[in-house]
Structure formats: structure tokens, C-alpha cells
Amino acid sequence: MRHLKKYICIFLTFGFVFGLISCGQAEEEGDMEDFSSLSDAKTKSMEAVFSEDDDFSISEVKGWVSSLVLSDNNLFFYTEESGDKNIIRFYKVSKEGGTPELIAELETDDKTYMDELFLDKDENIYVTQTKWTSDERNKTSLYTLKNGKLDNEKNISKITDVSGDSWLSELYMDKSGNLVAVYDDEIKIYNQELKVVSDSEPGGYIETAGLSRDGDVVIVQMNTVDNKNVMTVKVMDPVKGNLSDEYVIDARYINRIITGSGDYDFFYQTSSGIYGYNLSDKKEEEIFNFVNSDLDYEDISDEVVESPDSIYAILSDEEDDRIVRYKKEDIKEEGRIVLTVLSQCSNNDLKERIIDYNKSQTKYRVKIIDYSNEKNAGDKIQASLDAGDHPDIYDFSDEIGHMSVNQCISKGLFEDITGYIEKDPDIRTEDIIPSVFNAMKSNGKLYFVSSGFTLQTLLAKASDVGKEYGWTYDEFKSFTQSKDEGALMFRSESKSDKLREILDGTIEDFIDWDKKETYFDSQDFKDILESCNSDLEEKVSDEEAVSEPDMIRSGKILFVNGDMTPDQIQIYNKLFKGDVSFKGYPSKEGTGTKISFGRRLAISSDCENKDGAWDFIRQFMTEEYQGNNLQTLWGVPTRQDVYEVFVDNLKSSEKKTDIYGNVYEPNNSEYSWEDFTMKLHPVTDEELDEFSSLLDSSDGRFEREARIINIVADEADTYFSGDNSLDEAVLNIQSELRALLDE
Incomplete structure (x- = not known):
């Protein structure tokens, strides 16, 4: 009111x-x-x-x-x-x-x-x-x-x-x-x-x-x-x-x-x-x-x-x-084809797009089935999907029901939309930033659209780990075990919390949903467990508690999970006193920097009107949508042409209006995190070069596997507590996950 x-x-x-x-x-x-x-x-x-009463004024x-x-x-x-x-x-x-x-x-x-x-x-x-x-x-x-x-x-x-x-x-x-x-x-x-x-x-x-x-x-x-x-x-x-x-x-x-x-x-x-x-x-x-x-x-x-x-x-x-x-x-929807959008966590932009789309044509009507204010939403969605009751379009970020995105793809819930883009007169695969397009794909197929992304990587002091991107699991273990007992891997409460932090960026190396196989008995995963079980402190005592930024600057905390856009490079540089390395998560191969997508839309493989579903979701990949909504997009635009305007705006030291009509003021705001403060500035060429290098070298998609990680962390606790040996713990993890993959 x-x-x-x-x-x-x-x-x-x-x-x-x-x-x-x-x-x-x-x-x-x-x-x-x-x-x-x-x-x-x-x-x-x-x-x-309801509709507005024309007889009332x-x-x-x-x-x-x-x-x-x-x-x-x-x-x-x-x-x-x-x-x-x-x-x-x-x-x-x-x-x-x-x-x-x-x-x-x-x-x-x-x-x-x-x-x-x-x-x-x-x-x-x-x-x-x-x-x-x-x-x-x-x-x-x-x-x-x-x-x-x-x-x-x-x-x-x-x-x-x-x-x-x-x-x-x-x-x-x-x-x-x-x-x-x-x-x-x-x-x-x-x-x-x-x-x-x-x-x-x-x-x-x-x-x-x-x-x-x-x-x-x-x-x-x-x-x-x-x-x-x-x-x-x-x-x-x-x-x-x-x-x-x-x-x-x-x-x-x-x-x-x-x-x-x-x-x-x-x-x-x-x-x-x-x-x-x-x-x-x-x-x-x-x-x-x-x-x-x-x-x-x-x-x-x-x-x-x-x-x-x-x-x-x-x-x-x-x-x-x-x-x-x-x-x-x-x-009555006579003459209009109804398309349903299942949304586990809707936002105002999606609702506005639905309203505008329904007003713009008379062939389709999109209805949102919105669970975001529902109690036990995940349970209800999962029950419907398990019963074979599917929508026409999925709106999601990390999961649908209790299933991760990769699990949904392996179950065949999503339609491959590569052909729709190839036939679209206004959208080409070449319009999408190359590394972003590669991260969108699974086994060479495209299952969703997304208008925004960020980079996820692991940060550390360059003087500790070097400036080059990427390291193996064995190198990661050797580094953590070389640090003295006064250091913290993260500001985590327990060894299982450390494990969760690392698994968020490495989980794809240990699970293959298509083959229904897990590899938690591999030496790479054992290296992670041994790293988390090292003599490093688990948490800060109340007597010595200081701010987290101060602990990072002093080297008390070894790693920071970075969720990055171009204008955040300067924050990490300042936080680490210029001694920052965008090292990446440990991996079998590659740099360990991954692309994370925000809101995503996918067409159901059971949709009876896939052309209509594409007609609705395609708008989020158009230059018009991403350009006009540049100031409210989540993260960084996925289109190359809009991305170039986006970074040009971030670099500007003067007030400007871009080609899409967005008015930008130079970034002179102040950033604050506990006792760490700094005045921000327009993005420099060096900062943009760093972000671009990370983007070009990124090697995968950041996907959360909450159910998998919960099971792994719970079983790993038996190793951390000494109740089970390392080999016993990983065998139990493998056994626990076998039933989940067979669902």
C-alpha cells in the first residue's frame, strides 16, 4: 500500500x-x-x-x-x-x-x-x-x-x-x-x-x-x-x-x-x-x-x-x-493453443513476458504454473513429473523438482532445440558467445536458452598457487597439505562443509548421468577427501574471530569461491592486495573455470506444440530482448553483440546512452564487505582482458547436484570422524548413489 x-x-x-x-x-x-x-x-x-470493466470510469x-x-x-x-x-x-x-x-x-x-x-x-x-x-x-x-x-x-x-x-x-x-x-x-x-x-x-x-x-x-x-x-x-x-x-x-x-x-x-x-x-x-x-x-x-x-x-x-x-x-x-480458450510453463521459482520478468506475449498474438496462450510460493514445491513437482505429467515449457535455474539439470537431460525431459535456432530468421548459433554456447550444450545438443551468465572459479593468492589457470586434484591436495595448521581452506564450519564447497565446482568429474555411472572411488576424489581431512583448521575460534576479508588478505583463508562478472575483477584484485590468482577448481583437465547460467527455459520433449513453445522462449535469445533489458539481466548477456555493448558501457568514464537506449552512469559506487571497503571505478582494459581470458578458457557448465552432494557429504563424515577408512567411505558412497542413478 x-x-x-x-x-x-x-x-x-x-x-x-x-x-x-x-x-x-x-x-x-x-x-x-x-x-x-x-x-x-x-x-x-x-x-x-478478471478484466477491466469498461463501463466503470x-x-x-x-x-x-x-x-x-x-x-x-x-x-x-x-x-x-x-x-x-x-x-x-x-x-x-x-x-x-x-x-x-x-x-x-x-x-x-x-x-x-x-x-x-x-x-x-x-x-x-x-x-x-x-x-x-x-x-x-x-x-x-x-x-x-x-x-x-x-x-x-x-x-x-x-x-x-x-x-x-x-x-x-x-x-x-x-x-x-x-x-x-x-x-x-x-x-x-x-x-x-x-x-x-x-x-x-x-x-x-x-x-x-x-x-x-x-x-x-x-x-x-x-x-x-x-x-x-x-x-x-x-x-x-x-x-x-x-x-x-x-x-x-x-x-x-x-x-x-x-x-x-x-x-x-x-x-x-x-x-x-x-x-x-x-x-x-x-x-x-x-x-x-x-x-x-x-x-x-x-x-x-x-x-x-x-x-x-x-x-x-x-x-x-x-x-x-x-x-x-x-x-x-x-x-474459454477456443481457437488458442494453450502452452503451460512450469516455474519452480518465477520472477517478475517472466510474468511480464508472458503477459506481453499473450497480448501480442492470438494463436497461443501461455499459462504459468507457478510453484514458487508453494509449500513443499519440490515434492509436488517431482510427484507430477514422476507420474508422467509434464508441462510444455520448463522455467528453472538449478533444478526441477528434486532433479538437477543434467539429470533432467539424461531422463529425456528436454527437447533438443538446435534445429529451431538453425531455422530461426533472427537468431543464429554464431550470435551466442562461443564459449557460452559450448557450455550450454550437452553431448553436442542444445536443451535450453538463457539470457545471462556468470563465471564460477576458485580464487587464491598468486604467490601461493601461481597465476596460470588450472590444476590437477593431486596438485590441489599437495598444496593444501603443505599449509600449516593455522590455515583454513574456506571459512567453513566442518570438513564436510569444505567438501561441499569443492564439489560444487568439481562434481561433473565424478558423475555421468547418461551412462548412470559415478566415480567417487577414483583417486581424484580420494585426493579431495584427503585435502578436506588435512590438519587445516575447520573453523575460527570465537577468541580469534576476525573479519573474513581480513582473513583472506592475511592468508588465513586459502580459497574464495568467485562468482564473477567483468566489474568484479577489481574487487578481487583489491581484496587480495593485487596478489590474486583466478586458479579455478581442480579438474582432470582444463582450467576449472565454469560458466553458470541464471534463469533458463527448455521445451518439454512431451510438448505437442513445440513450434509454439519455441515461439515463446526464443524471445530471450533475441538482440532486442537482451539489449533492451541490459540493465536488469542476471549477470552477463549471452549474445556476442549485446555483450560488446555491455562491456563498452562498463568501461565508460562518462554518462552515456547506448544503442539500445540504456542510460549508463560511470561506476563510482562503493563496495563494502564487513570491514573491507573500496570505491569502484569503470572497468579497465586490463580487467576486461582478465575476464575475457577466463571466459575464453572456461571449460564447462557449472551445475549444482544438491542430492548427490548431500549423500556424498553425509557418507564422507564417517571418514572424517574416523569411523570408516578412506576406501570404506568411497565404497559406501558408490553404493548409496547407485540407487539414485537408477531412479
Whole structure:
């Protein structure tokens, strides 16, 4: 909600920093569309689809619209207009639209901000306004809006301007005129005399809260149930302060609570849509799917649900905003071929591409089946795939279900798309950076597209390991065993953690998914185990703990896992005091520097409309897409032509606009990591030469094999602890993995 921006500004002034959890950490949120199976999505008529009601409009409104409130018959809102004077206008309009009534027009100074707009059951209007009285303090007042003026001022700063361990995140007014204050770990309800009439501490951090259809307070928290993090809801009685039992919500993250209507006690919103929840039968249902409605959720705010079939919101674009009404539709996909995209961790860009693609043509409709906000997403996806229920397109980064990318390829889940590129009029294999294209391929075939990459390598002090790229496993072992006991391989907590760090960059030498063979009984792997089991320290004691950068500079930590783009070369040079070697992971042959891809898209081998699937995923490999999105791409562009513009931008010492219209400022920012800080500069020719050399000499694709590595590390612990010999441990590893490869 927009009015929260004012509160956020207040708390940031006091030095609070709040983190957001995204997929993979979260990046990204989202929800699985309510289909019983993936194949069901291909045939089922689209539900939870809304479109803008063309019969609804509001005329003659000045300024940017804020804080939308719905009564039984009317909409209330205010607008903000900045210029020589800051003007706040309050409006009332029929919920059917039309010309609004101007209730009040107020002038404010540049230190005064309008926050909230409230209604009680009699449509009496209340507003909160914050005035900065100094650089560190503010005063927030509650007013009655009457006869075009703010009246009956009440200083509510004691509610809003809290300090210490508590802070206000949301403020509501119930139908009785009581204020509901949502803090980080408690709820307080104040009457009109600003006295606390009830309060409750649900235990733990409150993610968000809101009011139910009956006026109760709905509290959302992240809790642990059966050793898993889940979103839960508790309902607070506003009179007694009593809390209900927990209700588990089938979502990974909830953005906000919306007051319920119809059969639903409340609605909750995620980045994918709006869901209704009935407390009596613990039933939740998707009401409004943003992507299927061709709507970017970032473009709407202050959603108010009149009924499950009618929703009001503020729709914003770069030029203006307006109040719209969305009506539910029953859309049949007659004449359009439905293509499903399975996404384990979706992002906003993918959703925007789907929306734009669906609007751009009438032959296909792409539907996203989004698991990124699902509990136990990997289990659910794996169960569907094991049952032979496959989508048309896979969207992924490191894994699908519980399978690594290489395992998916070995199982034949992906279509070889080499022929599609060769026939494409706008994309050629020569357009892709040669080493990047080689890394994309598996056994000479191309199974996915990706618009961005980084380089993964192992860094060390050049004075220790030399400047040349690459080394064998035996050389790696000899080096680690030559260091004294005071050194650390990584800043790891245990020997198995060291092993995981090394296996991330070497795993491909020990597994062949096509042949279903593993080589953990090889001498190369034994060299790794012996390196991790050396006399090097496992972790830093509390007494001698210093910053990790300082330990790297002093040589206490031997290795750093580098995830690199051209502009990061300067950071590693500075970190190692100019004595850096981009040595690479140990390997049978090659440099040990690998290419890591971010978001990837693949066509299912079971897809019945592969031409349509290619028509959708090809856009991510076009010059237009990568060039226009150069500033938001993950890592480095995979196309050669766009890469050349990309590095030219990084080298620029003056503000410039590139050929794609991207405006670049010279990089003069500051980088900080614990006690290590440095001012960054535009990339130099020497730094670019280093990156280019690493890129050209890279020798494979960086793929995570989480299940394999977990099994290997667990069995290796028996060797590290002395319970098994080296040979016994590797034989057990081989045996454990045989069953996994036969799945």
C-alpha cells in the first residue's frame, strides 16, 4: 500500500533495515495455480481471470490517486499534486463510477505528508497526517475530515513514533472507529480516546495483518510446522484480545490481508493473485490470477474486494494512475493453443513476458504454473513429473523438482532445440558467445536458452598457487597439505562443509548421468577427501574471530569461491592486495573455470506444440530482448553483440546512452564487505582482458547436484570422524548413489 511508504521513511530514518525473503532465498514470490495436475492446466477453462470493466470510469480527478477505501455504496480516495504548492484533494464517488464529489482541498508544506484514509460504519472520514518537526522526530495526528477541513486533531505519535525494539508496520481503523496498530511482534487496539482496549502478542514476528469480514484482526506469521517453514494465520478478538488456533496457509509468502466478503472471511494477496479464505472449513481458493488476467501485479495497488467477482484497485503506469474496477470473466480458450510453463521459482520478468506475449498474438496462450510460493514445491513437482505429467515449457535455474539439470537431460525431459535456432530468421548459433554456447550444450545438443551468465572459479593468492589457470586434484591436495595448521581452506564450519564447497565446482568429474555411472572411488576424489581431512583448521575460534576479508588478505583463508562478472575483477584484485590468482577448481583437465547460467527455459520433449513453445522462449535469445533489458539481466548477456555493448558501457568514464537506449552512469559506487571497503571505478582494459581470458578458457557448465552432494557429504563424515577408512567411505558412497542413478 502506498501509504506505508511514509511509515517506511520514518523508520529508515532511525536506522532500521528490513530484509525481504525471495525465492531461492525468493526472490521471487508466486503461487501455484489451482490445478489438480499440470496436464489439467492445458485443458481447463481459465478461472480466476478478471478484466477491466469498461463501463466503470471516474472523471475529473486531479493528481496521483492514493488510499482507496470502499463503503457499502461509495468509493473514497485522495489525490496528491506536487508543484509550487502541495495539494491534497479528497473525493467521494459512487461505486458505479461517474463524476466524483470533491470533499476537501488542502494545501500542505514539504514537511507534511498525508498517510491514511479511514471510514467508520457511518462513513465518517478520518485521516492521519505526519509532520516532520526535526531531522529525527515527527508528529503524526489523527483528524476528522468535516466540512472540507481537518478537525478534532489528536496527536497519535505515541502510537506511530515508537522506538527501541518495536516498530509500527500497519495502521487500520475498524468500523467502530478503533485504531488497530500492527507492530513487529504485537497488536494494540486503541479507542477514540487513544487508550489501549485490547492487545495481543502472537509470539514471533508479524509479517502482515488486516481486518476480517467480521472485524477481527487477521495476523500472518512465518512459523515452523513439522520442521518446515509455513505461513500461518491467527485471528484476534478485538475486544478480548484472545487469539485463535493457527491456520496453515498454502503459500510461501503473503503480501497483505484484504477484508473478506461473500463466503470468505478474508482475502490474502501474493505476487501471483488474490485468494479467499474461509475459517470455518479452512478452505482457500484463488480468486484473481494476475498473469492469466494479463496484469502485472506491480502495476496495481490498494486492491479492495467488493465481492469475489468484483475488485477495485489503483492502476498505475509511468504517466498517471486511475481507479479501475475488475470483473471476473469465464474465458474459454477456443481457437488458442494453450502452452503451460512450469516455474519452480518465477520472477517478475517472466510474468511480464508472458503477459506481453499473450497480448501480442492470438494463436497461443501461455499459462504459468507457478510453484514458487508453494509449500513443499519440490515434492509436488517431482510427484507430477514422476507420474508422467509434464508441462510444455520448463522455467528453472538449478533444478526441477528434486532433479538437477543434467539429470533432467539424461531422463529425456528436454527437447533438443538446435534445429529451431538453425531455422530461426533472427537468431543464429554464431550470435551466442562461443564459449557460452559450448557450455550450454550437452553431448553436442542444445536443451535450453538463457539470457545471462556468470563465471564460477576458485580464487587464491598468486604467490601461493601461481597465476596460470588450472590444476590437477593431486596438485590441489599437495598444496593444501603443505599449509600449516593455522590455515583454513574456506571459512567453513566442518570438513564436510569444505567438501561441499569443492564439489560444487568439481562434481561433473565424478558423475555421468547418461551412462548412470559415478566415480567417487577414483583417486581424484580420494585426493579431495584427503585435502578436506588435512590438519587445516575447520573453523575460527570465537577468541580469534576476525573479519573474513581480513582473513583472506592475511592468508588465513586459502580459497574464495568467485562468482564473477567483468566489474568484479577489481574487487578481487583489491581484496587480495593485487596478489590474486583466478586458479579455478581442480579438474582432470582444463582450467576449472565454469560458466553458470541464471534463469533458463527448455521445451518439454512431451510438448505437442513445440513450434509454439519455441515461439515463446526464443524471445530471450533475441538482440532486442537482451539489449533492451541490459540493465536488469542476471549477470552477463549471452549474445556476442549485446555483450560488446555491455562491456563498452562498463568501461565508460562518462554518462552515456547506448544503442539500445540504456542510460549508463560511470561506476563510482562503493563496495563494502564487513570491514573491507573500496570505491569502484569503470572497468579497465586490463580487467576486461582478465575476464575475457577466463571466459575464453572456461571449460564447462557449472551445475549444482544438491542430492548427490548431500549423500556424498553425509557418507564422507564417517571418514572424517574416523569411523570408516578412506576406501570404506568411497565404497559406501558408490553404493548409496547407485540407487539414485537408477531412479
